[in-house]
Amino acid sequence: MKPVSAFCINRLVRLKIPALIHNFETFSLFPLLLLLIFQVSGCNIITDYPGFSRTRSGIYYRLNVIGEGDAYPLPGDYITVDLSYSTSADSLFFSARRKFQLEKPSYAGSVEECFTMMKAGDQADFILNANEFFIRTLGVTLPAFLNESDHIKISVKMLDVQSEQSYTTEKQAFLSWIEDFREHEKLKIQQFIIEEQLDAKPDSSGLYYITISEGTGKNIEPGDRIELHFEGKFLYGKFFDSTRERGEVFEFVYGQELQVLEGLERAVGRMREGEKALILMPSDLGFGQYGSSTGIIPPYTPLVYELEILSVK
Secondary structure, eight states: OOOOOHHHHHHHHHTTHHHHHHHOOSGGGHHHHHHHHHHGGGOOOOOSSTTOEEOTTSOEEEEEEOOOOOSOOOTTOEEEEEEEEEETTOOEEEEEEEEEEOOOOSSTTOHHHHHTTOOTTOEEEEEEEHHHIIIIISOSOOOTTSOTTOEEEEEEEEEEEEOHHHHHHHHHHHHHHHHHHHHHHHHHHHHHHHHTTOOOOBOTTSOEEEEEEOOOSOBOOTTOEEEEEEEEEETTSOEEEEHHHHTOOEEEETTOTTSSOHHHHHHHTTOBTTOEEEEEEOGGGTTTTTOOTTSSSOTTOOEEEEEEEEEEO
């Protein structure tokens, strides 16, 4: 018999099942105890993935860290999570911090259901069908590096759970002073443009786009697979990432959600194959109020990227 998963044990603890274990005195209670262990909260310890358990809806899960939260999020609550997506071979292809309003699960086994299984402070891994996740949840086509029968691993750290009312109150307080901070950020960007003697104006989103050399290849359209080089730096000149220094090309599908920063998505959509450009990105098109999950990019930090489109397929 396989051991009960940590996630199931955690739920047993929260349901005070240990008190029953401590108090039962006759062997006649043992079958009832086993029934509770194997059926409580929909846990199923029979799994195709070692170390993972499986829900009745088909989600494979493994709880890695038990947090101190006291309530599971409900549809309508706002949650803050660190997310990362990997292939079944543990090849990471997305990582970010997100805060959003949790929706009601759109189908049995959806990623929204995963979030409802976690309390603040919990860290867990989930294995979902890749085709259903991209098509039914994100509403985009399956990336070329995945097959319809493949599964992906979604790692989640639940940072915070807020009711809708609490979120609204906090947002109003936040908006009352954030305008001053945004004005300061705009001032820093303008100062950078003057010092670098750049001739540029922001578009409607606040993104600055400066062409370095024009491309002669294909225009970029949604669904195209893009290969590019990028170098990212702070306004004061320090580089924080460079594909050239790493010796690898960055590749993504243009138009698919949650793959690149919004500012990069907007900039790439204006480019052609072979084009080079410099972009100046305000924080609300970059890593926003939380900064990067790695801590390299602080909150409310405008960024400079140099982009080169290598190929459009």
